Amino acid sequence: MVSTAIVKDKRYLRHITGEYHPENHHRLEVIYEMLEEEGMKGKFREVAPRIATREELEMVHTSRYVDQIAATYGRDYTMLDPDTSTSAESWEVARLAVGGLLNLVDGVMKGDYKNGFALVRPPGHHAETNRGMGFCIFNNVAVAAKYARQKYSLERILIVDWDLHHGNGTQNAFYEDPHVLYFSTHQFPYYPGSGSIGEVGKGEGTGLTVNVPLPGGQGDDEYVQIFKEILYPIAEEFIPQLVMVSAGFDIYFQDPLGAMDVTPRGFCRMTEIMMEIARKCCQERLVMVLEGGYNLTGLRESVEASLRRLGGMEYRGMKEDGRRKRLTGTNEIIKSVRTVQKKFWKTL
Numbered sequence: 001m002v003s004t005a006i007v008k009d010k011r012y013l014r015h016i017t018g019e020y021h022p023e024n025h026h027r028l029e030v031i032y033e034m035l036e037e038e039g040m041k042g043k044f045r046e047v048a049p050r051i052a053t054r055e056e057l058e059m060v061h062t063s064r065y066v067d068q069i070a071a072t073y074g075r076d077y078t079m080l081d082p083d084t085s086t087s088a089e090s091w092e093v094a095r096l097a098v099g100g101l102l103n104l105v106d107g108v109m110k111g112d113y114k115n116g117f118a119l120v121r122p123p124g125h126h127a128e129t130n131r132g133m134g135f136c137i138f139n140n141v142a143v144a145a146k147y148a149r150q151k152y153s154l155e156r157i158l159i160v161d162w163d164l165h166h167g168n169g170t171q172n173a174f175y176e177d178p179h180v181l182y183f184s185t186h187q188f189p190y191y192p193g194s195g196s197i198g199e200v201g202k203g204e205g206t207g208l209t210v211n212v213p214l215p216g217g218q219g220d221d222e223y224v225q226i227f228k229e230i231l232y233p234i235a236e237e238f239i240p241q242l243v244m245v246s247a248g249f250d251i252y253f254q255d256p257l258g259a260m261d262v263t264p265r266g267f268c269r270m271t272e273i274m275m276e277i278a279r280k281c282c283q284e285r286l287v288m289v290l291e292g293g294y295n296l297t298g299l300r301e302s303v304e305a306s307l308r309r310l311g312g313m314e315y316r317g318m319k320e321d322g323r324r325k326r327l328t329g330t331n332e333i334i335k336s337v338r339t340v341q342k343k344f345w346k347t348l
């Protein structure tokens with residue numbers, strides 16, 4: 001059995017943002033090219049996407065906002081915020097991004113394959129219930145978590161967001177929800193501004209938002225340490241029935257938007273930790289979805305590293321983890337997060 005599935009579709013290239021926009025169609029072009037290379041071609045089960053229904057979108061988004069995006073159909077350019085715009089087919093493409101992830105979730109939940117990676121755009125984690133922002137139109141991962149909860153009666157879903165930026169939209173979608181644990185590492189203070197240690201959820205969702213804000217400079221070892229010392233114990237106590245990852249590759253060491261220091265080898269190790277959590281808690285059910293990542297070489301190599309790990313294939317890239325120098329201060333950050341989260345998690 002092929003254990004790993006991917007979602008890829010040329011239609012995702014038709015959300016046009018312009019050559020000079022970092023979130024442009026070349027991002028998926030380089031990933032799709034990599035998938036055609038020897039050693040990658042034919043190694044993954046390809047899952048066809050579908051257009052998400054209005055009902056599915058409205059599990060997260062207001063009907064008024066869905067109408068607003070529908071109204072952009074056929075128009076060359078509509079600005080949603082200073083960074084985010086639609087083109088003539090974005091309404092279709094954005095629904096196809098959500099629907100691709102939903103189909104991937106279905107296969108994982110039905111046991112057709114163990115894990116998968118939705119290689120889709122536009123990304124989603126900044127999208128709020130009532131507005132698009134930060135290159136995102138619909139919140140792919142948030143809709144998918146609500147969908148999985150409803151369709152498969154899941155009580156506990158873990159969303160790990162390792163994108164450079166804080167996933168404000170995802171955090172807000174589940175801020176008072178006792179069923180979805182949102183864990184984010186991100187550069188801070190930085191766009192979009194949210195994601196401080198003290199944001200821990202509210203009401204019934206208190207303790208189910210875990211933010212690890214980072215000053216920049218964190219690389220492979222630091223991310224692995226943070227996942228092992230904060231995420232792993234919390235996940236073991238939460239026992240998710242499905243693990244989802246908002247996989248942003250803008251923490252790559254040469255990304256033009258960020259100041260992190262992660263190499264493809266680091267993404268391989270980070271993916272391994274996600275797989276360990278899924279193995280331990282939920283019969284290996286793991287679904288990853290592409291968020292950011294704007295250095296095309298880095299994106300291509302890092303997605304390859306993650307996919308190879310997911311599929312149990314050897315990763316031969318970069319032997320060294322490329323660290324320039326050992327970074328100090330990570331222990332202090334971990335300690336601060338644990339101090340705040342200790343109230344909610346016995347294991348800490």
Ligand SMILES: [Zn+2]
Binds near residue numbers: 250293
């Ligand atoms: Zn990002």
